[in-house]
Amino acid sequence: MKKCNLLLFALLLSTFTLFSQAKWETLFNGKDLNGWKVLNGTAEYEIKDDAIVGNSKLKTPNTFLVYDKMYSDFILELEFKVDDGLNSGIQFRSNSFKDFKDGRVHGYQCEIDPSPRAWSAGIYDEGRRGWLYPMEKNPKSKTAFKANQWNKVRIEAIGNSLRTWLNGMPCANVLDNMTATGFIALQVHQIEKDEQVGKTVQWRKIRICTQNLDKVKTPYKKEIYQANCIDNTVSDEEKSAGWQLLWDGKTTNGWRGAKLTTFPTGGWKMENGILKVLNSNGGESTNGGDIVSVQKYKNFELSVDFKITDGANSGIKYFVDTELNKGEGSSIGCEFQILDDQKHPDAKLGVKGNRTLGSLYDLIAAPENKIFRKSDFNTARIVVQGNKVQHFLNDKLVVEYERNTQIWQALVNYSKYSVWPNFGNAETGNILLQDHGNEVWFKNIKIKEL
Template sequence: MRKKTLFSVLIFCAATLSAQNWEPLFNGKNLKGWTKLNGKAEYKVVDDAIVGISKMGTPNTFLATTKNYGDFILEFDFKVDDGLNSGVQFRSESKKEYQKGRVHGYQFEIDPAKRAWSGGIYDEARRAWLYPLTLNPSARTAFKNNAWNKARIEAVGNSIRTWVNDVPCANIWDDMTPVGFIALQVHAIGKADDEGKTVSWKNIRICTTDVARYQTSDKQDAPEVNLIANTISPREAKEGWALLWDGKTNEGWRGARLNTFPTKGWKMEDGILKVMKSGGAESANGGDIVTTRKYKNFILTVDFKITEGANSGIKYFVSPDLNKGEGSAIGCEFQILDDDKHPDAKLGVKGNRKLGSLYDLIPAPENKPFNKKEFNTATVIVKDNHVEHWLNGVKLIEYDRNTDMFNALVAYSKYKNWPNFGNHVEGNILLQDHGDEVWFKNVKIKELK
């Protein structure tokens, strides 16, 4: 009997301790502890919920906590009318020196539209989308329209993860803002028909004590995106990722026709590897650079940013000693190009020299997710003879090497005279100097078995 009583006491104490680690952010009665920022949309308390009401002629409106939070687990229930976009800010700020006090920072997306990105992470008034649900399509079914939904955000150190109705949605590794307020958003509207629509929140609670103890297991994660430049996160290291460029030195790289790194034509500064402008000729200045190692099966990711009218490329299965004459080293190429301004986009066959294409062989789709003014992520996946090109999380093309179809494509391309083109068991990885300024960072590889 005494053992049973002691056990009951221990269970009660554990439950009490757990409850004490959570505190309500909303008392269910009024908006004490919150303040309105930026816009003029209305917030009121109805049936134990905070209700935001959309209004024409006003920018995004935020109801922000008067306290800031660093590491935390935040939970809340939310419901939104069709046609009204919304979100919940966290680790966010409003400073006079930043766009006259405009709220900026991480946002948990609330999206009842067909796109269905609820639970994705947007960077309000700063970097835009950090984690659209194109990166985790299975999570798009988690949100339920015209119903209450449960949200969870875990922000612990550089790790930020989200859930909707217990489904893992987003997962980023980032260090831009470690502390900030939490805010409920009523988004600006552009149609009078949307005025008066509502978004509601209730059961808003936060845990800020012993947070790591209550973190969800990483076995219940969405795929991770590392936003800290030229680093490998603990999750990436566990999964076998490694940096191909360390963000500072030329270690692991050499000129395609050199035993050392080029002394001109390339620059490393502020965590960016730049091939410099030199008139647009192919490999005529600093020259291409290649990895000192060869690779067989892998996932390669490279963030790149082009300048106006630029041409470059990421090559794989490269044989640096194959081409002894002018021009670039020979290998399969993920084309990097300003399709609008560079003449090469109009050459080749059916657009097979445009951005994302397997250069001069297989064209990428015309409609592809590309932002000319920002960094974009190119991904090449090679598993034995199967190869895929991805751009910003969207698959552009896939093909199989060492097949009659592939060899036929090569036979009608500029590579027809190069023996065994694209069919080698392994090769170097190359970043191309095509005489235009292009920036690279976050060059990473995961070798596959």
Template sequence: MKQNILFKTILILLVLTFFCSCNKQTKDTTPWVSLQNGPTLNGWNIKGGNATYKVENGCIIGTTVRNTPNTFLTSDSIYGDFILELDYKVDSTMNSGIQIRSNSFPFYRDGVVHGYQIEIDPAERAWSAGIYDEQRRGWLVPLTDNPVAQKAFKHNDWNHYRIEAIGDTIKTWINDVPAAYLIDDKTASGFIGLQVHSIKDDEKEGTEIMWKNIKIITENPLKYSKKTTLKPVITKNHLTIDEAKKGWKMLWDGETTKGWRSARQDIFPADSIWKIENGELSVITTGGLESAAGGDIITKDKFGDFELSIDFKLSPGANSGIKYYVDPELNKGPGSSIGLEYQLLDDKLHEDAKLGSHEGSRTVTSLYDLIQADPNKPIHPIGEWNTAYISSKHNHVEHWLNGVKVLEYERGSADFLKLVAESKYAKWPDFGMLEKGNILLQEHGFPVSFKNIKIHAFDNE
């Protein structure tokens, strides 16, 4: 009898030990942090429009309002690398999205919310969990070629998203189905936002979208990253979908010297002056002295009216430039090549920032030696990438930096001609007035890198 009792006791202890051991093994230690604060919206703020948000039964509920732009409930905290999961249920007539790495700056289009958006799309095209660039580049990864993910969306029911943003990689899943895979380094950090889209006059006011179970991993997210079966969409040195539709072309392929040559010779400069590495076209340092052989490079094609976009990165103390309407015949002698110039400069360390025919006209993004750019321009720190944009249409020229216009002028106007006459360019007849010219990247003896070189040439359409 005692032996039976002892046996039963041992058996019970073994069973309890087994269950305890199993519980310990299956316990989730993933460092999830909830982004919901009970019955309140503490930790969030509203940007953009006047749609309403409230908390009810553990859900954040957004409701459409007429005559207001897109509205976003945005996190107070800024996030860089993370894994985000959440559930949502959307009215079948609504379009919405989840903003990640998004921002709102006074200098950028009066504070409009911009950045990556993970689409919520109950419409027939079914692009939910695709990646859109709100108020910037448009569609980056639609679900056109992913029918499995398109079918994963559940109408009038709860859907689950997993969003990974780690380094330059963004991956999404909808209801555990891989949806989008993007490699893009446009923005490294920003807030998270829950969008209530604006509505048209014929759309019903008061429709709702609900979010719940919003949680995030910021502690070593790479450790918890999941593999995806999708092929990545790479934006570096590639056109976006909207750019291709609008007629943009790559001006540099990211790998070779095709389409470019020396400003003074028919061949590309020596490897000791320029290098191509990791999809970047870079000047090799020569101690601040221009190469005696002439290191400036120009496009083999000439352009009239155009839009040009180039990403550039400066080193400390660097001096360089992007020139347009360049005439190679004026580039045979010593010195810099001649053309209108979007100045690239480290304004803090290079003495050129204090020089010029007109005050400030040699600072970064200025029309070199002629017109000073807005001193409040949104320049990123030295060593980080910036985006230069130049538009020239019917002699109206604009310089932009990181999506913000910093100057504009009229080629051939009385004001323009006066500026030229008072500058070092006065000795060249009809300076800056070519109908067509080459695009030039300047070698000035300082390390400078370029990528994503794109052009929209109107005269070629």
């Protein structure tokens, strides 16, 4: 009797173990494209040496080879190899709807990028928001890609967490809640040059796990930066680092007009989590006027996502003294310039480009080779530690300077700010968003006091 019980226990244990183990599903059998279909473009896919080969083609938009099944939480692994001069990607949690851009494939993409930019395994939001995790957020991972060799990528999409690895190196770490379910797809990117015709990107050993993910997911470590892409929120990781919302995404709490005791009654609009300064034909602080934080700040890191319209001009100011300039025009402070460099005339004024996007307005020019996406949101970041100040645009340092020095004073004396006593040297000041009469959008306004 005891022997039978032991056998029954062993059988139950083995059954439990079998069903509790992670199971991997192969998406490509190495022989044919059963279960896959082409969407959007007309680039061609074929099979060679147990791999799917995508062939670049002129005069066709991005072409996607889509696996005909939807996935929510999963771990995806595969290998890819790409020719120099191409760009490609692996779509996940992606979709194609007739009522969204006439069926254009859109959703998360794990980047394949053999260029010197080296953003492979970054996360891009194809057809929607653009870059969620460019590899400037984790520059160490730029060394993971192996040119002209097979590269192994791992994507873990579990709940709101999206993480990638390339050849075993952690690359992207995104927190996002826009899309919970979608398909897997392989991309042949649109090409524009004759010399790119015939270049290929290849994929093989494609497999996915959707069950018992706790057994195979990578334990979470705070080893790389996490990008919180859930608008106007502060993640647990951000909270632990000291970040807080400067604008809550809904109300005027914490803000007032620069020349008012309350928030302006016009000129600004809060809509769907976006704070908009409205168009008023380019006048400087002539409509709703600038708005400032109620609180003043000394040492801080400020992050603001912004998007411009054609020809727009605006700015983010700091060390603002609202008691200065009670008359016409904007309140006085150091300014991270926001500008359409191609279409606004101010870009060609000032001295050697010191009024262009990302510059310390009228004082220090940002470089011309900036990372900027006019059709998408961009991130301005300002870091102040004592007299040392840095401007970052989309995670790239574009301006660095030190206040309260002879060099600083010489810069000020040669600028439009020379008429303001002790300009830029204040110990504390307000944060300001500028009304320059053009429509500009802001969101994800966060600050961390240092």
